[in-house]
Amino acid sequence: MFDSGLGGLTVARALRARLPAESIVYLGDTARVPYGTRSADTVVKYALGCAKVLIERGVKAIVVACNTVSAVALDVLRVELDLPVLGVIEPGARAAVAASMGNVIGVLGTTGTIASGAYPHAVAAVSTRVEVVGQAAPLLVPLVEEGWLEGEVPRLAVRRYLEPLLARGAEVVVLGCTHYPLLQAIIESEAAAIAGHPVRIVDSAHATAEAVADFLREREAAAEGPELGRLDLLVTDLPKSFADVARRFLGTSVPHVTQIDL
Amino acid sequence: MFDSGLGGLTVARALRARLPAESIVYLGDTARVPYGTRSADTVVKYALGCAKVLIERGVKAIVVACNTVSAVALDVLRVELDLPVLGVIEPGARAAVAASMGNVIGVLGTTGTIASGAYPHAVAAVSTRVEVVGQAAPLLVPLVEEGWLEGEVPRLAVRRYLEPLLARGAEVVVLGCTHYPLLQAIIESEAAAIAGHPVRIVDSAHATAEAVADFLREREAAAEGPELGRLDLLVTDLPKSFADVARRFLGTSVPHVTQIDL
Numbered sequence: 119m120f121d122s123g124l125g126g127l128t129v130a131r132a133l134r135a136r137l138p139a140e141s142i143v144y145l146g147d148t149a150r151v152p153y154g155t156r157s158a159d160t161v162v163k164y165a166l167g168c169a170k171v172l173i174e175r176g177v178k179a180i181v182v183a184c185n186t187v188s189a190v191a192l193d194v195l196r197v198e199l200d201l202p203v204l205g206v207i208e209p210g211a212r213a214a215v216a217a218s219m220g221n222v223i224g225v226l227g228t229t230g231t232i233a234s235g236a237y238p239h240a241v242a243a244v245s246t247r248v249e250v251v252g253q254a255a256p257l258l259v260p261l262v263e264e265g266w267l268e269g270e271v272p273r274l275a276v277r278r279y280l281e282p283l284l285a286r287g288a289e290v291v292v293l294g295c296t297h298y299p300l301l302q303a304i305i306e307s308e309a310a311a312i313a314g315h316p317v318r319i320v321d322s323a324h325a326t327a328e329a330v331a332d333f334l335r336e337r338e339a340a341a342e343g344p345e346l347g348r349l350d351l352l353v354t355d356l357p358k359s360f361a362d363v364a365r366r367f368l369g370t371s372v373p374h375v376t377q378i379d380l
Numbered sequence: 381m382f383d384s385g386l387g388g389l390t391v392a393r394a395l396r397a398r399l400p401a402e403s404i405v406y407l408g409d410t411a412r413v414p415y416g417t418r419s420a421d422t423v424v425k426y427a428l429g430c431a432k433v434l435i436e437r438g439v440k441a442i443v444v445a446c447n448t449v450s451a452v453a454l455d456v457l458r459v460e461l462d463l464p465v466l467g468v469i470e471p472g473a474r475a476a477v478a479a480s481m482g483n484v485i486g487v488l489g490t491t492g493t494i495a496s497g498a499y500p501h502a503v504a505a506v507s508t509r510v511e512v513v514g515q516a517a518p519l520l521v522p523l524v525e526e527g528w529l530e531g532e533v534p535r536l537a538v539r540r541y542l543e544p545l546l547a548r549g550a551e552v553v554v555l556g557c558t559h560y561p562l563l564q565a566i567i568e569s570e571a572a573a574i575a576g577h578p579v580r581i582v583d584s585a586h587a588t589a590e591a592v593a594d595f596l597r598e599r600e601a602a603a604e605g606p607e608l609g610r611l612d613l614l615v616t617d618l619p620k621s622f623a624d625v626a627r628r629f630l631g632t633s634v635p636h637v638t639q640i641d642l
Contacts, residue, residue: 149422150412155525160411160617257533260522263417271519271540274533355422 119144119181120168123151123263124360125297126183127367129206132327133181134349134368137340141347143175144183147380149355152259154228154295158190161230165191167380169199171352178339179204181330185295185322186228189236202333206296207231209329210322211240214292215248217318222249224288226279226305227295229254237294251286255279255295262297272301277308284309290318299323300367351375381406381443382430385413385525386622387559388445389629391468394589395443396611396630399602403609405437406445409642411617414521416490416557420452423492427453429642431461433614440601441466443592447557447584448490451498464595468558469493471591472584473502476554477510479580484511486550488541488567489557491516499556513548517541517557524559534563538570546571552580561585562629613637 119130123146130144145168147153153161165187172180179202182188182195188205195203214223225237231254238250257275266272283291291309293299299321309317334340341347350373353360357375365372381392385408392406407430409415415423427449434442441464444450444457450467457465476485487499493516500512519537528534545553553571555561561583571579596602603609612635615622619637627634 149418151417155413155618156411157617256526257519257522257528260519264518266519271533271536274536278533355419356417 119183120172121146121184121296122153122186123148123297124363124367125259125262125295127364128296128299128321128323129181129183129326130349131368132324133330136327136331137334137347139341139343139345139347140334141341141349143172143177143350143352145171145352146354146360148353148360149380151263152228153184153186154230154259155256156230158230158234161186162191162194165195166198169195169203171378171380173199173201175350177201179334181326182206183296183326186230189227189231189234204326204330204333206322206326207236207240207294209325210292210294210320211237212244213322213325214290214320215241215244217320218248218290220245220247221289222251222287223290223292224283224286225250225252225292225294226255226258226283226298227252228259229256231294237292251283251288253279253283258301259295259297262300267300268304272304273308276301276304277312280305280309280312284312284317288317290320292320293322296323349373352378354378354380381445382434383408383446383558384415384448385410386625386629387521387524387557389626390558390561390583390585391443391445391588392611393630394586395592398589398593399596399609401603401605401607401609402596403603403611405434405439405612405614407433407614408616408622410615410622411642413525414490415446415448416492416521417518418492420492420496423448424453424456427457428460431457431465433640433642435461435463437612439463441596443588444468445558445588448492451489451493451496466588466592466595468584468588469498469502469556471587472554472556472582473499474506475584475587476552476582477503477506479582480510480552482507482509483551484513484549485552485554486545486548487512487514487554487556488517488520488545488560489514490521491518493556499554513545513550515541515545520563521557521559524562529562530566534566535570538563538566539574542567542571542574546574546579550579552582554582555584558585611635614640616640616642
């Protein structure tokens with residue numbers, strides 16, 4: 119599993135809850151976070167570098183725990199790599215269609231994810247009836263990385279990004295970036311305040327964990343047994359601050375975080 | 381001249397106003413911006429890569445138009461490179477001491493700049509009497525890169541970062557990051573509102589342009605003549621959006637922006 123930084127830990131946590139015996143190697147490319155404001159070519163180059171590290175560690179499948187990479191590089195990764203590659207967008211799109219009333223789905227994401235059109239594309243594969251409206255929200259990743267998860271600044275930033283989505287009739291809001299679940303409480307309350315009624319929020323991390331678990335079980339490739347699987351954490355920069363966040367975030371004792379060069 | 385992204389254009393603009401005949405090669409490492417949240421080792425590695433590109437272009441001196449790099453990598457660059465390397469911190473520190481009443485200087489900067497202690501160090505070289513208090517403000521670079529230069533979100537973020545500085549008695553606030561001059565109006569008005577009186581804001585971009593002009597003139601190395609010097613803009617990602625910002629920002633016609641790989 120890899121991500122541009124710490125956001126993918128939301129997927130790691132969900133997958134660990136779903137498949138506790140599975141061993142996970144998590145790579146956070148913290149030296150080059152954020153990916154969401156980069157061009158597609160740059161994201162593809164970075165993603166291939168991350169995948170190579172995981173393959174050298176002997177993984178059986180790769181989960182792209184990052185919406186930006188899933189949006190712009192998944193096809194290239196699937197062509198270039200000789201093992202299954204699972205992204206976060208298809209599961210998120212399916213969950214959004216299931217949660218919607220069949221009219222309009224709103225997606226919050228990075229500039230790269232929204233510009234790629236990956237969510238409209240993935241939703242169209244499931245339902246031809248549902249319209250998708252997207253909103254780039256580039257300030258939310260820095261807010262999460264800075265730890266500003268409460269108060270007026272994230273509230274106003276979230277409101278500014280949600281208003282156009284809800285004005286265009288979104289019935290469901292997809293958190294189209296693995297960082298955003300850390301702002302879920304604010305996103306829920308602001309969406310309800312703007313809309314005047316509760317708005318369903320779809321977290322692609324959970325949908326992805328379900329999809330990965332289904333994929334591995336169908337192929338009888340899922341680890342079984344009573345023992346908790348290993349969790350290896352690799353980062354490209356700042357292992358100490360990553361360990362602090364991971365500890366708070368995974369809610370468990372976190373192993374040593376290893377710094378690697380990319 | 382190089383910077384992690386577009387912030388260094390504030391230095392380019394000031395230098396161009398001061399030495400119009402000088403030719404400038406500006407490299408913005410937009411593929412890896414922001415530097416301010418990276419470790420010192422990573423910033424040093426990136427800075428050496430940027431400097432190499434400029435040297436291959438035949439420059440006579442390098443201006444590190446980035447506080448983070450100036451804070452953590454200037455000594456390494458000076459040891460490793462065979463040409464003059466000028467940073468933004470020494471000029472900013474001198475200007476701050478001159479503007480202060482000799483008691484307390486406040487510095488806003490990235491996490492990397494503040495953690496380095498470079499401003500207290502540079503101020504101590506000029507005055508042993510002045511105390512320096514620092515505040516990391518990691519959200520301001522994303523706000524500038526996103527173009528949110530007005531309104532409640534930048535106002536509240538700026539206020540949150542200024543309050544601890546002013547509570548500790550800062551008489552002057554140094555904009556210790558080349559992105560921050562784009563938020564100068566908000567920083568000035570919030571500082572005045574918190575303090576109850578106007579607070580001097582020191583822009584290290586202008587101080588640096590003065591220092592570079594003095595340095596070149598003392599060595600009779602400054603370009604002279606009636607013709608405007610060349611301006612070459614290089615970036616590592618997203619040349620189009622960089623050109624848009626540079627055009628608005630430099631207030632002149634901007635040449636073609638070239639994308640290079642690092």
